[in-house]
Amino acid sequence: MAVNKVNEDLLRERARYTFNIEELTNFIDGGEEGTRNRREVEDMVIHVKELHDEVPEDYLSHKERYENAVKKGCILIDLLKEHVLRHSSFDAYKPSNMYRVLSMAKEVSPVLLHMGMFVPTIFGQASAEQQEEWLHKALMLEIIGTYAQTELGHGTFLRGLETTATYDPSTEEFVLHSPTLTSYKWWPGGLGQTANHCIVVAQLYSREKCYGVHAFLVQIRDSETHMPLPGIKVGDIGPKLGFQTANNGFLGFDHFRIPRKNMLMRNAQVLKDGRYVKSKSDKLTYGTMMLVRVMIVSDAAYELSRAATIAARYSAVRRQSMPRPGQPEPQILDYVTQQHKVFIAIATSHALRLTGGWLWDAYSSLTHDLDQGNLDQLPELHALACCLKAISSRDSNSLVEQCRMSCGGHGYMSSSNFPTIYGATAATVTYEGEYTVMLLQTARYLMKAWKEALGGIVLTPTVAYMVTYNKAKPAWVNTPEAIIQGFHAVAVGKVKEAADGIEYHQNSGKDYEDAWNAASVMLVKASECYCRAIICETFWKEIQKHSRSMSRNLAVVLQQLSELYLSYWVLERSGDFFQVRTVPLTRTKFEFVSFASPKCHCQMCTGFVAHITSVVVLAVQVSIQNLTLTFCTRKRNEFDIGSC
Ligand SMILES: CC/C=C\C/C=C\C/C=C\C/C=C\C/C=C\CCCC(=O)SCCNC(=O)CCNC(=O)[C@H](O)C(C)(C)COP(=O)(O)OP(=O)(O)OC[C@H]1O[C@@H](n2cnc3c(N)ncnc32)[C@H](O)[C@@H]1OP(=O)(O)O
Numbered sequence: 001m002a003v004n005k006v007n008e009d010l011l012r013e014r015a016r017y018t019f020n021i022e023e024l025t026n027f028i029d030g031g032e033e034g035t036r037n038r039r040e041v042e043d044m045v046i047h048v049k050e051l052h053d054e055v056p057e058d059y060l061s062h063k064e065r066y067e068n069a070v071k072k073g074c075i076l077i078d079l080l081k082e083h084v085l086r087h088s089s090f091d092a093y094k095p096s097n098m099y100r101v102l103s104m105a106k107e108v109s110p111v112l113l114h115m116g117m118f119v120p121t122i123f124g125q126a127s128a129e130q131q132e133e134w135l136h137k138a139l140m141l142e143i144i145g146t147y148a149q150t151e152l153g154h155g156t157f158l159r160g161l162e163t164t165a166t167y168d169p170s171t172e173e174f175v176l177h178s179p180t181l182t183s184y185k186w187w188p189g190g191l192g193q194t195a196n197h198c199i200v201v202a203q204l205y206s207r208e209k210c211y212g213v214h215a216f217l218v219q220i221r222d223s224e225t226h227m228p229l230p231g232i233k234v235g236d237i238g239p240k241l242g243f244q245t246a247n248n249g250f251l252g253f254d255h256f257r258i259p260r261k262n263m264l265m266r267n268a269q270v271l272k273d274g275r276y277v278k279s280k281s282d283k284l285t286y287g288t289m290m291l292v293r294v295m296i297v298s299d300a301a302y303e304l305s306r307a308a309t310i311a312a313r314y315s316a317v318r319r320q321s322m323p324r325p326g327q328p329e330p331q332i333l334d335y336v337t338q339q340h341k342v343f344i345a346i347a348t349s350h351a352l353r354l355t356g357g358w359l360w361d362a363y364s365s366l367t368h369d370l371d372q373g374n375l376d377q378l379p380e381l382h383a384l385a386c387c388l389k390a391i392s393s394r395d396s397n398s399l400v401e402q403c404r405m406s407c408g409g410h411g412y413m414s415s416s417n418f419p420t421i422y423g424a425t426a427a428t429v430t431y432e433g434e435y436t437v438m439l440l441q442t443a444r445y446l447m448k449a450w451k452e453a454l455g456g457i458v459l460t461p462t463v464a465y466m467v468t469y470n471k472a473k474p475a476w477v478n479t480p481e482a483i484i485q486g487f488h489a490v491a492v493g494k495v496k497e498a499a500d501g502i503e504y505h506q507n508s509g510k511d512y513e514d515a516w517n518a519a520s521v522m523l524v525k526a527s528e529c530y531c532r533a534i535i536c537e538t539f540w541k542e543i544q545k546h547s548r549s550m551s552r553n554l555a556v557v558l559q560q561l562s563e564l565y566l567s568y569w570v571l572e573r574s575g576d577f578f579q580v581r582t583v584p585l586t587r588t589k590f591e592f593v594s595f596a597s598p599k600c601h602c603q604m605c606t607g608f609v610a611h612i613t614s615v616v617v618l619a620v621q622v623s624i625q626n627l628t629l630t631f632c633t634r635k636r637n638e639f640d641i642g643s644c
């Protein structure tokens with residue numbers, strides 16, 4: 001029987017890495033314990049034969065694919081539970097842990113929403129008594145839930161949701177009702193056939209007054225027969241671009257009654273007599289969305305690292321064309337155009353992973369503050385979660401597609417796994433807050449920050465440079481720190497441009513809403529630039545911080561990887577950089593001028609092209625089959641790729 005022989009090119013490339021593979025493995029896993037955890041789970045998974053498909057899933061019927069996904073989901077959840085119970089330190093909700101386990105099956109799990117939103121909502125929005133009643137059942141999958149917020153008619157505009165929950169004091173119940181077709185819940189994962197409970201987000205009415213959207217825990221299917229309960233209409237919404245086994249469904253209520261105690265009451269409450277007790281902040285109802293947005297940054301990085309691995313490995317083994325007659329066909333990785341496609345994907349997977357970890361730490365700190373009743377950091381974290389979720393998911397999805405294209409026809413095969421990864425990452429650009437809407441949310445925060453900056457008010461950390469910027473004259477040398485300052489200058493410039501745009505439209509007679517809409521393209525751009533500055537700065541600082549405790553060989557490669565990222569994005573946004581003055585920003589006189597003058601002294605402009613072509617690049621490969629983490633380093637002129 002033919003033994004799978006590893007490709008010679010791959011073996012040769014793998015023999016050339018220049019640093020300790022295990023050291024980088026630990027760095028990526030967040031430490032030696034993270035690597036041990038991951039390998040232990042992978043070891044468990046790789047030996048479960050039921051997780052390996054006999055028939056490609058694309059050849060299965062929708063029903064067979066769903067049943068296959070349920071089977072795998074149950075196996076993986078059991079493995080996760082067993083591992084969590086054995087390792088109390090394994091935080092299933094630390095970015096990528098839970099998702100990474102569930103995504104070891106190729107199909108999106110029909111219980112992803114249970115783990116990813118239903119359980120976290122109980123954690124975050126149920127009272128202590130309610131957690132006592134429901135949390136263990138949910139963690140042990142004795143109840144299977146989803147998060148039913150979006151409706152046929154509204155996904156973004158939460159205040160426009162139509163499902164009602166009207167309190168009846170005579171029976172101490174809420175009556176859930178779908179008054180219109182557009183009020184039907186539409187999209188929740190697992191709702192089609194899997195979930196028997198869900199978190200329902202509905203407009204709360206008591207004593208004929210509406211108190212806005214609140215969350216309720218609702219049983220929708222019989223625990224024994226799994227049939228929909230009376231007054232419940234539920235089913236599958238049908239085929240989609242991807243996520244075919246996420247089991248997205250619809251849900252309608254016909255005057256469906258639930259006990260008062262099923263309103264999640266950690267923040268706001270309705271008393272037995274119908275009196276409403278207000279939450280410290282209405283925004284706390286939105287808590288689960290913030291958590292998922294924070295997780296998406298790390299999960300987008302993880303999905304991108306998978307795509308980059310496939311593309312890097314393929315680029316090492318694929319030989320094509322003959323630039324020199326009579327010579328062997330070169331590996332396509334030797335083409336600089338191929339490097340330009342693949343290496344930024346590798347760099348971005350690291351940038352987003354480190355930024356996702358930084359955001360997770362900020363979120364964890366906020367959660368602690370919220371428990372102490374301190375909401376001060378909530379607005380900034382909301383703004384950060386919005387723009388980082390938007391940009392990370394969009395970058396990840398775009399670069400997954402770029403990786404696919406870099407593999408030619410074979411990238412178009414289902415067996416390449418690119419279609420599955422593309423489908424998963426494409427969804428993240430829309431769900432949990434649509435791309436544009438999220439950037440506009442951040443813009444809302446930036447406009448307030450700009451007004452405070454003009455008033456000299458000290459701002460929160462990620463926008464502090466708006467006030468201090470004009471003291472720190474840009475160095476304008478070709479260094480990473482100067483590039484980061486340049487991104488700050490661009491962000492401030494775009495924020496000011498958008499604020500001036502709103503003011504211009506107001507002065508021309510528009511009210512604020514119309515002026516906001518007229519300037520909204522500039523507002524989105526300002527958020528993008530603010531977010532890009534955060535990713536660049538965080539990536540660079542995280543590498544500097546960790547480099548001090550790692551071997552020099554690894555530190556060098558990671559530092560150059562972060563420099564590649566900075567250089568790439570300056571070149572991508574060179575127009576914005578050309579506009580930025582080399583003199584200190586003055587709030588009243590900030591203006592964009594062109595660097596059209598031939599004698600531009602900015603060393604950045606001339607330095608970049610040289611820089612980006614002389615970079616050593618790191619390709620990271622996580623291969624579950626081999627249970628190893630191997631890496632590739634490549635020097636431009638050596639055209640050698642380390643283990644990959
Ligand atoms: C590649 C990886 C693949 C998979 C892994 C993915 C994830 C990780 C793992 C598990 C996750 C689980 C499952 C994944 C699969 C599918 C999940 C999908 C689930 C969903 O999509 S659930 C539905 C999500 N829906 C939304 O996100 C709705 C978006 N809309 C909104 O958030 C709001 O409507 C709005 C913010 C856009 C606008 O709100 P509004 O118009 O009502 O109000 P304002 O704009 O006036 O804002 C009011 C005020 O409140 C502040 N605010 C708003 N939102 C928040 C918040 N979340 N937190 C804090 N503060 C908030 C806002 O800033 C305003 O404040 P201000 O002071 O008045 O300015």
Ligand SMILES: Cc1cc2nc3c(=O)[nH]c(=O)nc-3n(C[C@H](O)[C@H](O)[C@H](O)COP(=O)(O)OP(=O)(O)OC[C@H]3O[C@@H](n4cnc5c(N)ncnc54)[C@H](O)[C@@H]3O)c2cc1C
Pocket residue numbers: 113146147148149150153154155156157186187188189243248427430431432433434435436437440
């Ligand atoms: C794969 C997948 C899984 C999902 N899972 C769930 C789930 O489990 N639970 C759940 O509740 N939901 C889920 N959703 C729904 C998802 O949260 C919504 O689709 C998302 O919030 C976007 O809302 P929408 O579809 O109504 O789009 P819309 O908000 O209608 O957006 C359509 C267009 O209008 C634009 N737009 C909207 N509002 C504004 C504005 N104020 N300013 C400028 N432009 C605007 C948007 O930018 C976009 O271009 C899922 C969606 C997908 C795709």
